Amino acid sequence: MRIAFGGIAIEASNFSPVPSTLNDFIVLTDQALFDSGRYPFLSELEAEFLPTLFASALPGGAVTANAYQTLKTDLLARLTAWGPVDGVYLDLHGAMYVAGMADAEADLAAAVRAVVGPNALIAASMDLHGNITPAYTGQIDLLTAYRTAPHRDTVETRHKACRMLVDAWTNGVRPQIACVPIPVLLSGESTRTDMQPGQRLWAALDQIDQLPGVLDASLFVGFAWVDEARAHAAAVVTGTDPEVIHQAAAQLAQTYWDARTEFHFGTPVGSIDECITWALAAPETTVFISDSGDNTTAGAVGDLPLCLARVLIHAPPSAVVAGITDAAAVAICEAAGIGATVELSLGGKLDRIHGQPLPVRGQVLGLFDSDREKGHQAVVQVETVKVIITERRTAFTRVSDFTQVGVDPMAHKIVVVKLGYLFPDLLRVAPLAYMALSPGAADQALERLPYQHIQRPMYPLDKTMVWKPEMLKLDAD
Ligand SMILES: [Zn+2]
Numbered sequence: 001m002r003i004a005f006g007g008i009a010i011e012a013s014n015f016s017p018v019p020s021t022l023n024d025f026i027v028l029t030d031q032a033l034f035d036s037g038r039y040p041f042l043s044e045l046e047a048e049f050l051p052t053l054f055a056s057a058l059p060g061g062a063v064t065a066n067a068y069q070t071l072k073t074d075l076l077a078r079l080t081a082w083g084p085v086d087g088v089y090l091d092l093h094g095a096m097y098v099a100g101m102a103d104a105e106a107d108l109a110a111a112v113r114a115v116v117g118p119n120a121l122i123a124a125s126m127d128l129h130g131n132i133t134p135a136y137t138g139q140i141d142l143l144t145a146y147r148t149a150p151h152r153d154t155v156e157t158r159h160k161a162c163r164m165l166v167d168a169w170t171n172g173v174r175p176q177i178a179c180v181p182i183p184v185l186l187s188g189e190s191t192r193t194d195m196q197p198g199q200r201l202w203a204a205l206d207q208i209d210q211l212p213g214v215l216d217a218s219l220f221v222g223f224a225w226v227d228e229a230r231a232h233a234a235a236v237v238t239g240t241d242p243e244v245i246h247q248a249a250a251q252l253a254q255t256y257w258d259a260r261t262e263f264h265f266g267t268p269v270g271s272i273d274e275c276i277t278w279a280l281a282a283p284e285t286t287v288f289i290s291d292s293g294d295n296t297t298a299g300a301v302g303d304l305p306l307c308l309a310r311v312l313i314h315a316p317p318s319a320v321v322a323g324i325t326d327a328a329a330v331a332i333c334e335a336a337g338i339g340a341t342v343e344l345s346l347g348g349k350l351d352r353i354h355g356q357p358l359p360v361r362g363q364v365l366g367l368f369d370s371d372r373e374k375g376h377q378a379v380v381q382v383e384t385v386k387v388i389i390t391e392r393r394t395a396f397t398r399v400s401d402f403t404q405v406g407v408d409p410m411a412h413k414i415v416v417v418k419l420g421y422l423f424p425d426l427l428r429v430a431p432l433a434y435m436a437l438s439p440g441a442a443d444q445a446l447e448r449l450p451y452q453h454i455q456r457p458m459y460p461l462d463k464t465m466v467w468k469p470e471m472l473k474l475d476a477d
Contacts, residue, residue, distance in 0.1 A: 001047040001048065001086045001087060001166060001170070002048050002050060002082070002084075002085045002086050003047045003048065003049050003050065003086065003088065003089055003162070003165060003166070004049075004050040004052050004079050004082050004085045004087075004088050004116075005033070005039075005049055005050070005052065005054075005088065005090075005162075006033065006052030006053045006054045006075050006079070006090070007054055007075075007091035007092045007108075007124075008025075008054075008055045008056075008071050008072070008075065008092065008096060008108060009054070009055070009056040009091060009092055009093040009096070009127075010025070010056065010057045010058075010059065010063060010093055010096050011059035011093055011095040011096075011127070011129060011223055011297075011298065011299055012059065012060060012061065012062055012063050012095065012096055012098070012299060013059065013062075013097065013223075013225035013226050013298065013299030013300070013441055014061065014062045014097050014099075015225050015226070015227070015299070015441040015442075015443075015450075016060060016061035016062075016225075016299050016300060016301055016351070016441040017061065017301070017351060017352065017353055018060060018061045018301050018350050018351070019060070019061045019062050019063070020057055020060035020061055020063045020064065021064050021066075021067050022067040022070055022071070024060055024067075024393075025055040025056065025057045025067065025071065026057065026373075027053060027054070027055045028053070028054045029051065029054075029074075029078065030051055033052075033053075033054055034049075034051065036054070038054070038091070039155075039158060039159075040155065041155070041158070042162070045162055045163065045166050046170070047087075047162075047166050047169075049089075049162075050082045050085065051078075052075050052078035053071065053074050054091055055075075056093075058296060058297070058373070058393055058394065058395065059296065059297055059298055060296075060393065061299065061301075061441075062097050062098065062099040063096060063097065063099065063104070064098075064099055065098060065099050065100055065101075068096075068101070072108060072111060075108075076111055076112070079112065079115050079116070084116075085116055085120055086120060086121065086169055087120055087122065087123065087166075088112055088116055088120060088121075088122045088123070089123050089124070089125075089161060089162050089165055090108075090109065090112065090122060090123070090124040090125075091124075091125055091158060092105055092108075092126055092130070093126065093127045093129070093130055094126040094127055094129070094131060094132060094145075094220070094223075095127070095130050095222075095223035095226065096108075097226045097228060102228060102230070103133055103136060103228075103230055105130070105132075105136045106133060106135040106136035106138075109122065109124070109136055109140050110139050112139075113139045113140075121142065121165055121168055121174070121175075122141050122142070123140065123141065123143070123162065123165035123168075124143050124144075125143075125144055125157045125158045125160070125161035126143060126144070126145040126146070126218070126220070127145065127146055127151070128145045128146045128147070128149060128218070128219065128220050128221055129149070129188050129220075129221055129222065129223050130145065131220070131222050131223050131226070131228070131230040131232070131234075132179060132181075132220050132222075132234040132236055133179070133181070133230045133234075134181075137177040137236060140177065141168070141174065141175050141177070141238075142161065142165055142168060142175050142177070142215065142216070143161070143216065143238050144157055144160045144161050144164065144216040144218055144238070145218035145219075145220060145236070147193065147202045147218075147219075148193050148194070149188055149192055149193050149198070149221070149421075150192070150421055150423055150427065151424075152424055160216065164215050164216060164238070168215075174240075175215055175239060175240050176238070176239065176242055176245060177236060177237070177238050177245070178236070178237045178238075178239075178245040178246040178248070178249040178250075179234055179235075179236045179249065180234065180235045180236075180249040180250050180252070180253040180469050181230075181232055181234050181253075182232060182235060182253045182256050182257055182467075182469070183233075183455060183457065183458050183459060183465070183467055184222075184232060184233045184256065184257065184458070185222060185231055185232050185233070185446065185454065185458050185459070185460075186224065186233070186260075186263055186446075187420065187446065188221060188224075188420060188421070189265055189267070189292065189420040189421050189435065189444060190263045190264055190265050190444075191221045191263055192421060194266070195266045196262065197262040201219060201255060201259060202219060204252075205218070205219060205252075208248050211239075211244055212241070213239045213240050213241025213243075213244040213245065214237060214239040214241070214244060215238045215239045215240070216237070216239075217235075217236070217237045217238075217248060217252060218236045218237070219233070219234075219236075219256060220233055220234040220235075221233055224446055224449075225298055225299050225300075225441065225443075226299075227449075227450070227451050227454060228453050228454070229453055229454065229455055231454050232454070232455060232458065233253075233256055234253075235250070235253035235256060235469075236249060237249040237252065249469075250470075253469040254468075257467060257469070260459050260460070265435060265444070266421065267290070267421065267422075267434060267435040268434050268435070269435045269436070269437050269444070270436065270437065271437060272291075272306065272307055272436045272438050273310055273314075275289045275434040275435070275436040276289065276310055276311060276314045276316070276414065277314070278434055279316075279413070279414050279432070279434060280314060280316055280414070282432055284431040284432040285410075285413065285431065286409065286412060286413065286414075286415060286430070286431055287413065287414055287415070287430075287431070287432045287433070288409075288416075288422060288426060288430040288433040288434070289307070289414060289415070289417075289434050289435075289436055290416075290417055290419045290421070290422065290433070290435040291304070291306070291307040291416055291417065291418045291419075291436055291438050291440075292435050292436060292438060292440075292442065292443075292444050293354065293436075293437070293438035293440030293442055293443045293444065294306075294307075294351070294354070294418045294438060294441070294442065295395075295418055295419050295420045295442040296393055296394060296395045296418050296419075297397070297418075297420070297423075298420055298441075298442035299441060299442060300351070301325070301351035301354075301440070301441060302323070302324070302393045302418050303325040303326055303347040303348060303349060303350045303351055303355075304324075304347060304348060304354055304355040304438070304440055305324055305346050305347035305357070305358035305360075306354075306438055306439065307321060307416045307436065307438060308324065308346070308347075308360075308382075308385065308387060308416070311385055311416060312360075312382065312383055312385060315384065316384055316385070316413050316414050317384060317413050318384050318386075318412040318413050318414075319384060319385045319386070319412055319413060319414035319416065320385070320386045320387075320388065320402070320407055320412045320414070320415045320416065321385055321386070321387045322388040322396040322401070322402060322407075322409075322415070322418075323389060323390045323394060323396055324346060324347040324387060324389050324390070325347070325350065325389075325390050325391075325392065325393045326344075326346055326347050326349065326389050326390075327375070327392070328349070329344045329345075329346050329378070329389050330375075330376045330377065330378045330389050333364045333380060334367055334376065334378065336364055337364065337367075338364050338365070339363065339364065340363070341361065341362070341363050341364075342361070342363075342364055342380065343359070343360075343361050344359070344360050344362070344380070344389075345357040345358070346358045346360050346389070351440065351441065353441070354439045354440045355439075360380075360382045360387070361382065362380040362381050362382035362383075363380065364379070364380055365379040365380065365381050365386065365406070366378070366379040367379075368405050370404075371404065373392065373394055374391065374392055374394040374401075375390060375391030375392035375394075376390075376391040377389065377390050377391065377405050379406065379407060386407055386412070388407065395417075395418060395419060396417050397417075397419065397423035397425065397426065398423065398426065399426065399429055400425075409426075409429070410429060420435065420442070420444065446461065447460075447461060
């Protein structure tokens with residue numbers, strides 16, 4: 001079996017004023033796809049895998065039409081160059097908002113289908129934060145998504161998609177996908193799978209998998225920080241028995257709907273000042289605070305200095321703010337050198353909707369230029385606060401993100417990160433965590449967002465709405 005593989009993966013928010021351009025994508029082709037560590041299972045499968053292109057970027061603003069067309073054209077050219085294939089494995093996120101397009105994943109899947117023809121099998125692995133439509137699933141044959149958030153099963157999910165693809169081809173039975181949209185739009189932070197009701201909802205997918213005629217059940221939260229009609233949850237079941245998969249998807253959708261009022265933020269939430277006050281009063285020696293409105297892993301800009309301003313006012317014994325994107329400030333620190341005192345007009349230059357630059361005076365503690373994703377970085381001591389300033393938009397998700405710039409997060413009373421929920425590596429070390437409901441492009445208070453294009457009624461914006469799942473036809477045409 002010859003399987004071509006690749007994809008374009010990004011979570012893109014049109015509430016961010018900073019577009020995602022070609023420069024923001026890391027593009028892997030040829031042998032680099034095998035060497036990437038994303039697909040360590042390929043050699044175990046009875047198939048020949050043919051690399052095309054995999055492009056991924058930090059969540060950001062709308063992908064420019066030029067960036068998308070360039071990546072798509074390259075992927076399709078590489079796919080075409082392989083000649084006839086039996087299958088395609090697409091490695092996608094599912095929430096790629098492209099400027100001027102309504103459903104980029106459906107467009108990409110349709111283009112891939114046009115190249116490989118109706119007989120080839122197409123499988124996809126997705127992030128459960130993708131926005132999934134029947135128009136998209138109608139173009140492909142097999143789909144599976146992460147079952148954990150924070151995500152811990154990324155490699156397993158890719159492996160499952162490829163395994164299902166090989167098995168389906170070997171068995172010669174063409175699978176189908178049933179997709180039932182659910183009019184519920186919640187943030188990833190309120191739908192974690194390591195707490196209820198998410199824990200039981202996603203755990204139940206294993207049982208649906210066991211039904212005769214079912215290959216995979218996936219439950220999508222969707223992506224809330226984008227104003228498009230497909231932004232909502234979805235129940236998606238892949239299998240070989242059309243009746244069973246439709247019934248299972250509808251039941252799964254009903255289960256999610258029935259649990260809608262149970263979802264809650266797993267972490268205590270408050271205003272920026274409340275979180276700082278609670279942290280200072282806590283006996284724990286280190287408390288993490290998520291600056292959730294400016295969460296770069298949800299597409300926000302990451303240059304807002306609002307939390308830094310409030311932390312400075314509270315004068316903690318020690319704190320780290322990681323990080324603030326400001327290329328100009330990094331350049332000033334580099335020109336001044338380690339040990340120099342600098343005056344910075346920090347952050348607030350990119351996201352002018354939600355903030356403005358903060359004047360600070362501090363001492364340059366360290367300068368770093370070896371990180372490909374973060375670009376150049378500067379660590380500046382401002383009063384009792386270490387501020388990590390990055391050239392590029394980034395996220396501090398792992399302890400090593402701190403230690404590689406000489407900062408031990410656990411040696412500080414307060415650690416501010418531009419995340420929503422803490423990623424697994426930080427969750428592991430954080431003695432205590434709060435989530436600040438700060439303003440920004442990834443505002444957790446969804447009712448504050450200027451939605452115009454999402455479907456209504458939509459829970460929780462329309463709290464009293466009633467709904468029943470309906471079956472949907474699979475044909476994309
Ligand atoms: Zn996700």
